[in-house]
Amino acid sequence: MTPALSVLDLVPVRSDQSTGDALAASRRMAQVADELGFTRYWVAEHHNMPGVAATNPPVLIAMLAAATSRIRLGSGGVMLPNHAPYVVAEQFALLEAAHPGRIDLGIGRAPGTDPLTRYVLRGGASDEDPVARFPEYVDEVRLLLEPDGVEATLGSRRHPLRATPAARTAPVVWLLGSSDYSARLAAERGLPYVFAHHFAGKGTAEALALYRDTYRPSEAHPEPRTFLTVNAVVAPTYAEAQRRALPNQQGMLALMHGADLFPQRLVEDAELIGIPPEQERLAAAMLRKWVVGDPTTAAGQVRDLAATYGVDEVMVHPVAGAAKGTDRDTAPAREETLRLLAEALAN
Template sequence: MTTVDSAGDEIRGTAQGTAPVPLSVLDLVTVGAGRTASDALRTSVEMARLAEERGFHRYWVAEHHSMPGVASSSPAVILAHLAAHTTRIRLGSGGVMLPNHAPLVIAEQFGTLEALAPGRIDLGLGRAPGTDGATAAALRRTERLGEGADDFPQQLAELTRFLDDDFPPGHPYRRIHAVPGPVQATSPGGVQSPHRPPIWLLGSSGFSAQLAGMLGLPFAFAHHFSAHNTLPALDLYRESFRPSDVLDEPYALIGVSALATEDEKEARRQVRAAALNMLRLRMGRPGLVPTPEEAEAHEFSTAEEDFVASWIGNVVHGTPDAVRTGLDDLRKRTGADELMITANAHSGDVRLRSYALIADAYGFPTTSA
């Protein structure tokens, strides 16, 4: 089991520059129109390197399926690639959708990642499939003894046992081991103890918030697509929290969509293209992220304009100073212990520039020590 000191330090991090809380990055490995998945993955490497150099705390990738504009169907594979191109920044899943996978497989994948990048791996878990029903069925979710989102607590308990390699005597899995297993970490005093990736629970409603609180685990809320549920979910998490071997007090991270450009109008132009992409997704027509020019030429109906306005209203965007103000205000309203920023834009260059501008606005170092 990871100790309180080591897990707490890894989870909490340190505020960089003049940021009041740690800032991190969520990467959807976005594929823009006219680009390829290979282009998007190369951009991810550049973004992870930039995040490390500028002092962002952690870098997560999310699991999505059957979405042409999101090339993050295999978080463990991407994280292994990013681990090979970075040296310090924490890497993790935001998240792996547990109902899509056998717990043993996840334990093996993240045990391997921990062996590749000791002390740098986070395992964020979600209970949704991260896709539509037909794709979820193709992922074989319904063929494993009826397991699904409703069995999430049981799946989580099984996964935790595999990660800790501590099934009790008499359990049918007692002799099964996830290999690589817990790493034997050595303390400054020379004492060795098992170490494995910290588990985070992710959610956009109250279920995972309450479960994370009851288990004493860190909680990450998807504010970027469920803003109306943010405060109720965080309140429920804090009210439900019980101290554990991992945390002695609640730790809540929120994902927030944010985009900074030198010019406010350009920021809105870029965000409007991302909004069109989300509109198409909600209409069951997912595709590559459109260019700003395509969004400008699109004839929106009144209902579509209402959707776009509502969606853009939850994106912190504008000049670097405006984005900093918006992020700080959001932190104050929610009491979040960490902000994880996702930049939605057609161009990888625009996303890279946005993270650099946000780092500048907070006075992050040009090169992190």
Template sequence: MNFGLSVLDVSPVSAGSNSSRALRNTLDLARLVDGLGYGRYWLAEHHNLRMIASSAPEVVIGHVASATENVRVGAGGIMLPNHAPLKVVETFRVLEALHPGRIDLGIGRAPGTDPVTASALRRPQAAAGAGVGADEFPQQFAELLAYAGDGFPNGHPFEAVAAMPDDVELPPIWLLGSSGYSARAAGEMGLGYAFAAHFSPTDPTPAMRAYKEGFEPSTVFGRPSAILAVAVVCAASDGRARELASSMELAWVRMRSGSPGPLPSPEEAMGYPYTPAERRLAEAYRSMQIVGDPDGVRARIEELAGRTGADEIMVTTNVYDHAERLRSYELLAEAFEISPAGTSTARRRS
């Protein structure tokens, strides 16, 4: 296999469970995939969603890195509109100091939530009545890069501000997105790029191609490094995989309909009386998943990686039962015959 396998975790909260259990499950899964040989373990940032406990990835990253030995641990990602760039740089320099060579910094343009919640996150623009769009992202990102690099030009208001600790290198930066804008920007700046195919119906191929064709080498990334995040459910049989995947389909419908809740059981999901409009939403989400037995899942992932030119496939699996979730990652590792000393990309600096 000429691509790596990694993990994206949102710390899903199942019906009848709670966020504390979901976060303990995250540590459990991280230890498992570290031993299996997956290359990275990234934590997402989402807000105001009862199904997701991962609202502070920068906190969980430290716990996961302490509980594992080899896997790279990172944010997938930090939603920059919600944070002061100075604080992001300082947080990830501290993480890098504690876990040298094992931390990644993925940066996203969106707030990772609804507009009202984005305003409640106390962004200065929102407080000033300037709205909560992604228009200010280029300025925020330029500020982050200045703190991480050579600083600000003479006369800049923040010229005298240094991100501490200033004797620690910032981890590799990956730009997250599902559009050509993020792909081109990542390539031009010599950053890593991650395409969010796990929730986007957009064909990732044009964006991945634009990133690689426009890539300019940097001191951190000497060559383009493209991650493709995909939603996967792998089980012993196609039928069982489809049953497990039904939970997320119903959760997606509820989220898109404005009534999000915890991840329902397969029994509830399979017995749910979908309206025609809801069924269309469920079918749309189903088309974004890779669901099946190990051979079928491997074939689809290999085709997708080959078609898009992905250097790494990052898998997110959200099913109701934690043991089934663990087993899905085990079956995938077995299907691709990965091992801690095998084809993993975790040992690279980036």
């Protein structure tokens, strides 16, 4: 079986780039994915990180949808505890109205940032735990996205509440997770579900089995629907793929150890620094969970992932670093990961 391919993008910012450069590179990469026939292109939500420009999924989706013609665009995901559900529903209702049939709303439960930034995002509110209200917020967003909206009571009167005045269609809502919490909630609500294999690296089989075994069919989704995400670096040779993976490995190690974060290094700069000896085993284990290699090897790894976890779609997070001298508004190594993988899977 050859699985469908999709893309997850954090809009990485390299040490030689401005935010504008990183956005331009992601716009070009979305166009490449569109031309190659990828199914969907999702952008993440992370805040106050020096190497990540994906801070606002709706804004990014609008930019990418305007630059492409066919591919589905979505969030991977909107971190719902950071936002008022009505605002999220308004944003994605407008996106769906502008690009009908092309919009996915992926919803996550994690804050996606540090405690201070989370506090600021919530307007300084600290009198409740929005994470604890996540199931309620999910239900609110789903209802508000319906073309007829809902009715709400204020005082003695009932008022109509719609995300947009005259919707004809609604975006597809997905739940995202890296534990069994969202798997269980997605199954209870009859929603599609995605496991963040690229981030967690373990517990994938258990979460997907829980989702499928406890799934309650809904009108929109009579059958469980799922796929998984994986970090990927594909190059003409395995050695070159390893080189290109090094900058992202270093960034992930810093995150895991609570060290200061930094823009993504260029490959040559990353090679000069290397991996500290005490972190080599962890770095090697990390790489084994990724799709890394030449096109034939990488295509085999993707097929194995799809077969192992019983999915017909794999969302790759292309993390290949750039070489010195790369045009600042491009990411050719990330684009090559998509091209080589798509071509190898088609053969």
